[in-house]
Amino acid sequence: MKIIIDTIPDNTPADAHLYLVGNFNRWQPGAPAYQLKPQPDGTYAVKVPLMNRPIEFKVTRGTWESVEAAADGSDMPNRIIKLPSPETVAVQVAAWTDLVVRPPRKHTASPQVQVLDAAFEMPELGRTRRIWLYLPLHYATSKERYPVIYLHDGQNLFDAYYSFSGEWGVDETLDQMAQTGGPQVIVVGIEHGGEERINELTPYKNPEYGGGDGKKYLQFIVQDLKPYIDAHFRTKPEAEHTGIGGSSLGGLISLYAAAHYPQVFGKAMVLSPSLWFSNKIFKVAKKDFKNTRLVLLAGEQEGEEMITNMRQLYEQLMAQGFPEEHIWYQTRADGDHSEWFWRREFPEAFQWLYAKN
Structure with missing residues (x-):
């Protein structure tokens, strides 16, 4: 055509x-x-x-x-x-x-969201990045320590002002959960790097699209960003309380992070992962991260390979002895590769990932 x-x-x-x-x-x-x-x-x-x-x-x-x-x-x-x-x-x-002059945009983030730093240093990559922070609804009035989840594509998490295709409403979701006794966490949103997005969110090179700086990107999170967050906020720094997540390429790098840093990330939210980027990603099935709680979720309208690849990954993990109760594997018939889909699915995926049991 x-x-x-x-x-x-x-x-x-x-x-x-x-x-x-x-x-x-x-x-x-x-x-x-x-x-x-x-x-x-x-x-x-x-x-x-x-x-x-x-x-x-x-x-x-x-x-x-x-x-x-x-x-x-x-x-x-x-x-x-x-x-x-x-x-x-x-x-x-x-x-x-x-x-083009775009219509005036309104900020939609809840009062729990702040820009932690508009230019947080990324020494491993020689650049800076905007970092968003969501603090739980009762953070200021309590002395509790909280779990943390690091999410990629920070522009699309909290505030429609910064998103070009819709935001996930993570802040509203967590505010509402806090009112009904649901899990409360600190969320760290890492802005994607525009033209550097493919490079930073891929651990391997692709002959057509390039990429491959994902290892350095994760070193930044593990060696610089997480220590800063743990030092300045009341976190539960242990792996069992620390998650990482994202969609598309963000799902890909989150899966890689969970497999290669199980001592840091004990939870991973892998939404619509771009497993097609390199067949090398399937090697993660042989890694020892069986204590990790892992969300694998995608939509059937996302492309010819999405569900096939994700099912292959799931079966390989099962064959390597990954505990079935540690994986929340889900497909949605109407799911598309879009922000609206990830916004809709985030609450249930998050609740499963951070459930007390």
């Missing part, structure tokens, strides 16, 4: 390259195979494979920061091509997120 872009914004840079990102390429922006080629008539075109389900996609200039936007600058929902797929689809790009 051919997708044609016949209209682009007037302020599109002359040297811009246009790409499709969607469920046919694992939602990786800037993939060379899906770069649209300029046509003699001034349009841009690329072919995408036919699928046995609706095709979802967006147009970018190579990164999520430069994804298309609606004419008023607001976020665009995924474009959807329903079955049966036509031979050709023409689309119009109204605006680019980074080149």
